[in-house]
Amino acid sequence: MPQEPKESFASLFEHGAASARVSRRHQVGEQVEVTIVAVTREAIFADLGGKQEGMFERMDLATPDGAVQVAVGSRVSAQVAGFDRETGQARLKPLVVRASPEGAAPQKASGPVLVEGSHIKGKVVSIERFGVFVQIQGAPPRSGRGLVPTAETGTPRGADLRKSFTVGQDVEAKILSVDETGRIRLSFAALKTDAERKEFEAFSKGPKKEEKANPRSLGTLGDLLAKHTKR
Structure with missing residues (x-):
């Protein structure tokens, strides 16, 4: 053949x-x-x-x-x-x-490019029983709207979200995920957690830096005279 x-x-x-x-x-x-x-x-x-x-x-x-x-x-x-x-x-x-295939943390983006894990600013455009919709600053009206589920708002369980948020309110949130259809899941609580973790890390590193910057104290003049008298 x-x-x-x-x-x-x-x-x-x-x-x-x-x-x-x-x-x-x-x-x-x-x-x-x-x-x-x-x-x-x-x-x-x-x-x-x-x-x-x-x-x-x-x-x-x-x-x-x-x-x-x-x-x-x-x-x-x-x-x-x-x-x-x-x-x-x-x-x-x-x-x-989206996050890289290896799972590495994405870099923070600016403008209309939305990156999972980054922090964004926006405005509340709708308040529902199941969460708060936020229009992300600089993003297109349709593709740049994300949902903050009730559990991610940082409010007490069963609380009326309309008492904590208002339409048009300026907010900041963290992008938790973006699915294959472009739906964006946001969190107010995660943003607060990130800020607290950053403050804790800064506080933990603070004393060590101060210790390196300042030499060991020799004490007051009275302490030095007392030691000299004992000798």
Whole structure:
């Protein structure tokens, strides 16, 4: 039985071009889940699935000091911002950066990029029996709204949340998790715990630093005279 001829370079090229064109099935403004596949000096590339590829501007996934917030394998929720006319490649804008596959603590992000474990500011937009909805500062209205469950509000069990919070109130919270659908789970209690832990660590380190900074006391003049008299 004759062997099938191997694909020529031209056929592979056509196949690749066709795959790129498929990415146009996405609509501008659509939210997608992607996996980072390459990080370069100029851009960061992601797999959209189905042999489709997208691209982030490097600065969109970097902290103000230039540190990249993702690595190969990182999962990112993004929004389709447009398409390259020649290749059909999707241009992406990040919405949520998830924790790295290795479980390492993510870096704190600023602006609209939301990172699990980071601290955010926002406004209360709705108060329900099961929790408080917060619109995260700088994030899009739909994808940037998170829920603080009742157990994470720091209020007594069975308390009326409307007596502790008001719509439009400025709040700060910690991002506990962001699921595959983009739902954000926040916590007021965890933010307070983090602050208390930071204060405790600072207090624990304080005496040691002071001891190093100040030499051992020789006592008062009276103490020195008393020792001299005994001699």
